Amino acid sequence: MPITSAHAAALYDRVRSVIPPIEWPAFTDDIDAILDLKRRRNAVILAHNYQTPEIFHCVADIVGDSLALARKAMAVEADVIVLAGVHFMAETAKLLNPQKTVLIPDLRAGCSLADSITAEDIRLLRQRYPGVPVVTYVNTSAEVKAESDICCTSGNAKAVVESLGVPQVIMLPDEYLAENIAAQTDVQIIAWKGHCEVHERFTPADIRQLREDHPGVTVLAHPECPPEVVAEADFSGSTAAMSDYVGSKKPSRVVLMTECSMSDNVALAHPEIEFIRPCNLCPHMKRITLANIRIALEENQHVVTIAPEIAQRARLAVERMLAI
Ligand code: 13P
Ligand code: SF4
Secondary structure (H helix, E strand, O other), X not given: OOOOHHHHHHHHHHHOOOOOOOOOHHHHHHHHHHHHHHHHHOEEEEEEOOOOHHHHXXXXXXXXXXXXXXXXXXXXXXXXXXXXXXXXXXXXHHHHOOOOEEEOOOOOOOOOOHHHOOHHHHHHHHHHOOOOOEEEEOOOOHHHHHOOOEEEOOOOHHHHHHHOOOOEEEEXXXXXXXXXXXXXXXXXXXXXXXXXXXXXXXXXXXXXXXXHHOOOOEEEEOOOOOHHHHHHOOEEOOHHHHHHHHHHHOOOXXXXXXXXXXXXXXXXXXXXXXXXXXXXXXXXXXXXXXHHHHHXXXXXXOEOOOOHHHHHHHHHHHHHHHOO
């Protein structure tokens, strides 16, 4: 059943301030097909805050940060989940929905943090620090999660670390997230040297320049940014926390030191706020397009599978996090 022109116009209203009219016709055919395929296949699309506006605002059913996507994945009743995000997010959705079909539209949608550590690295760390619990960022493979005691996201990392009631934890793989959390807690944190290729590129000099060029600007930084960047920002939090900050504090001018689509998606909800836009693109998030979401649903690709013995242990680490 094709979308009506009234429906297409309503969808365009959601994104008109970030998608020029000349570009919109290039999206409508895929949007039409995806909405139809979702109905026919009883599918839902989970989209991360870094997905482009035509995905985030026009075809996604559930949107949010990594924590929200994991929580909401638990309650999905559809037969098929398409993860518009990166591979570790699709694996997390599969861990929480072992009976459902979980699709990732492009297998190359990886993550520099997930690539920075292996299951063998964790086994070696455990030998080096016997008895110290391992807190693993969700931006990791299922194999790495399976070697971990508990997972965390940028939205709950401090609460997870403190929930263990121990003086020392290993927190991996993001060195900067670990350092940013260490600055907020008495728990001693042993870090790993992984970095997000998007957030590691922001510098304190960027922030100083922004404040000079845009007087009064409020600077929000993701905790995957280096600690010296977070120290110069006005607020640091997960993508959902940054979005909530904008919604509740309503700064007149704001800059989000994070992935580019985030500003587009948040700006659409707050036309009265001026968004300053230096940002960095995540090449992995940008692998996902309307065209490959459509193909994923048409051809049932790429199906996410996790070996049962890995899935069982990885699921425990994710479930322990969600129980906090
Ligand atoms: P959050 O949405 O959990 O803040 O994560 C950011 C990120 O970089 C995900 O890849
Ligand atoms: Fe990974 Fe960074 Fe891209 Fe998120 S933004 S998927 S942490 S590389």
